[in-house]
Amino acid sequence: MADINFSVRSAAATKANPEISGARPAETRWDIIELLFFAYRDFVGDPDDVLAEFGFGRAHHRVMHFVHRYPGLKVADLLDVLRITKQSLGRVLKQLLDEGYIVQKAGDADRRQRLLFATPKGEALVAKLAGLQTDRILRALQGLDASGVEAVRKFLLGMIDHDDPDKVLEAILRAGGKTVKE
Amino acid sequence: MADINFSVRSAAATKANPEISGARPAETRWDIIELLFFAYRDFVGDPDDVLAEFGFGRAHHRVMHFVHRYPGLKVADLLDVLRITKQSLGRVLKQLLDEGYIVQKAGDADRRQRLLFATPKGEALVAKLAGLQTDRILRALQGLDASGVEAVRKFLLGMIDHDDPDKVLEAILRAGGKTVKE
DNA sequence: AATATACGTCAACATGGCTGACATAAATTT
């Protein structure tokens, strides 16, 4: 049995009073807001379990992901993408370096830079996590035709701030949100 | 100038070797994985700034949102939705109660229950935050036709685990991800 | 030679998760 005790706000109840001018204020998209919440909760939920087995958390996942995807990423670039301080990054990065998931290499042109690369061990972890997330994504894309998938991509792209993009985001935006092919 | 130092992994480079059987393993959806990361980052980024002015964090936002949307929600239901412990919830809920954003009311049938309701002050905060998020959502939905919007909804719905839903999620799933109307 | 940059690190602190233990009131079962 359902046993629902709470009520649900109706769209009508939260519709703002239209001004006499006739300008209808935009209606709050509770539906998308909540779908995004639950979708993202479950999307990051799968990796969490695997990460826990490695003694890692979401912070490690984010670092591993971007280092894998953009080999040779500088520490400074990583800080921009993750929007965290170097002290925060330092903690998780140090663990990933110590445990052999990532290696550093001094920059060619500028030897102060530490370019980051995933090791085979690191690649394996990323692949495992990305596999779980891809399974979920493919399931969610099932039943959508090509134009539907394109709509999803456009939507997600539109949700992203395009002003002042970091270099990684810039690369993604240039590709139109599509995976870059060679 | 772009000044990109890192490279980008190509889809071809990460394509797994097809087995001799001919079964092609599904390709990792790096594109959607990253779009989701950036989209969600910016989606929750707007409210963060406002919340900081109130001395609140994301945890407070989540609580306020669900209490507003499902008036009379029990504490136990809230714990299920947020997937946190009562101790964690207790901390933020106590602040929201003390500062007059939420009120409690003993359950009619079961007087042990504390049913939660947003006060006008609480409603105002939720409306402000939801407004910011709606602006972003509407911008992202612009340019999509009705079938495109439907595709987005289907996608987000498909990303959510449907087994063992909490009561709030159950209500959403019953409505097919659409905002419930009366 | 002086200054600026890229990075690392130490110390301290805040938020928001967690576990375990225990208390109270009200409902349910025996």
Added chain:
DNA sequence: AAATTTATGTCAGCCATGTTGACGTATATT
């Protein structure tokens, strides 16, 4: 009626991951 279970609150402490501020070292730039 008594025992037990349930819904909630709370104390104490731990952990992960975010923050600020200060400072050091190597290298690049001026």
